[in-house]
Amino acid sequence: MGSCFGVIRQRSRLSSRNAPSNGNKRGGRNEPLKKDKPKWKSDYPMTEGQLRSKRDEFWDTAPAFDGRKEIWDALKAAAVAIECNDHQLAQAIVDGASITLPHGSLMECYDELGNRYQLPAYCLSPPVNLVSECNDHNASENAEPQEKKEKEFQLKVRLSTGKDLRLSVTMADSIRQLKKQLQIQEDIDTAHQRWFFSGKLLTDKTRLQDTKIQKDFVIQVIVSQPIVTS
Template sequence: MGVTSSRNYSPSVVTVGNCNMPTRLKRRNEPLKKERPKWKSDYPMTEGQLRSKRDEFWDTAPAFDGRKEIWDALKAAAVAMETNDHQLAQAIVDGASITLPHGSLSECYDELGNRYQLPAYCLAPPLNMMSEHNDSEGVEPAQQVPARIEFPLKVRLSTGRDIRLNASMSDSIGQLKHQLAEQEQFSANHQRWFFSGKLLTDKTRLQDTKLQKDYVVQVIVNTVPPPPPSSK
């Protein structure tokens, strides 16, 4: 059965009590499952609307009960799960001493017994995700393509180096990945871009990120070792 989202979803934390968590919850801690929830939104949702909904949740979650460091860990684990990095997500959960009674981030507990619940839309896109591409038939080319205004975009690699790229607000992250790949000689497929703690997908455009002048984008580079020399 699909899960229906709620536009007024509030973060849920229930304090069970320090050291007084029921025995079944104290003992039961399942490994994080790879399966993500399947759910359908009340209305067809674009990728941008989903990002906004998630941002609203993560911006308000620490203001409710619970510990901010646990909310931060849950957010990082959710991002890792969405990028299919299950091993990293499990390491984050274990490192924060988060207990998963059902092997899911949808319901979990910290070591003090506080209960945290993540909505389905923070863990997976809806089944009725809608493309953001608009049909532009009949529109003059001059109206479709705005003037390109470039600016130097500063990206900080996980290796510690800062790189500047020529970018415009209409550029997609996928385009910028290829530009960085050509400049630094590593594949676009080995890059993960983050801004304000949020993973940027290839289809995301800079104009959707709220990025401003002199802001820095973080780029994690996964280098692949060269193949061993042939024995022939």
């Protein structure tokens, strides 16, 4: 980790020397990166491993939507530096990538072309109800009862084949679990299912509670046909 940050720090210093001054950046007002980290609370007690998985899922999917990949890479490096309390390195990375911060926060920023980037709070700081990994036993005791308390409801699913059906689910269920349930019910292999809600692809690790879905909404499932070779 130390050697990795050493390379990032060296590259950022070299980039910042050639970067335009703040007054020349697009996007209007540009504030220096604030040291204060956002405070937030998870919907359920979260372990460090769960937080890491949530962050990995965001960084894997974010570049696929808007913005430039090199800016997303710079934002990720800056977020890691912030997590390690290296504010100076984070600022150097932001300056080197010509990123503008209207409010001094990575939660809303712009590149030199005017593209907007938004980082969720969980990428910049842990939740206030983070559970230590060494307390894993207590974490399971705290988290599992909450999931068991979740009430089941009928989720409406619309297949690309034109068929509508309902699955018995809870808000704590992951898309991976729902894919397996659909496989059992409709004999559709999980590898041939792609779940979408509000136009966004839902990854296997996503839980229904993360999608903000209401109980009367519909999830779209694209069913791909397996390739048959002769």
